[in-house]
Amino acid sequence: MGDEEQAGGSRRAGPTWLLRQLQTAMGDAETALARRLGIGPTDLAAMTHLTFAPTPIGPRELSGRLGITPGATTELVDRLERAGHLERRRDTVDRRRVQLHASTATLAEVSGALGPLLAALDAVAAGLDAHDRDVVTRYLGDVLAAYEGFARPDLA
Structure with a gap:
């Protein structure tokens, strides 16, 4: 039986079903964060990619990650830069390339906005x-x- 099968008229709260509920809650939290920052959902998605990318990314890679056209990406980057949310910097190796970085002020603002949520997650x-933490960590990694x-x- 799958997580979403009806059992006596109620859903089973198995891991997959709870992950789906978590996805919805995370989407709601992202919407709330975007509203608090005064930006739209695509702008927040862009900032998330810039913040959590393992290495700095440029406009072309951001376009691919967001699934939007290069022209729309240029508008997005210009808008976020005007609002002080990101900075364009020349690549130190290839000066023709531009890297996009979240601004220090925006990182601090996001950190402050997410502080209560992160503290609650840390408390959980x-x-x-130790055993349960290892099990949860392995499961979430998978x-x-x-x-x-x-x-x-x-x-x-």
């Missing part, structure tokens, strides 16, 4: 014993790998 994790595998361009 602190309530787990879930992350599944999502990353699904999102790979060669699977699209």
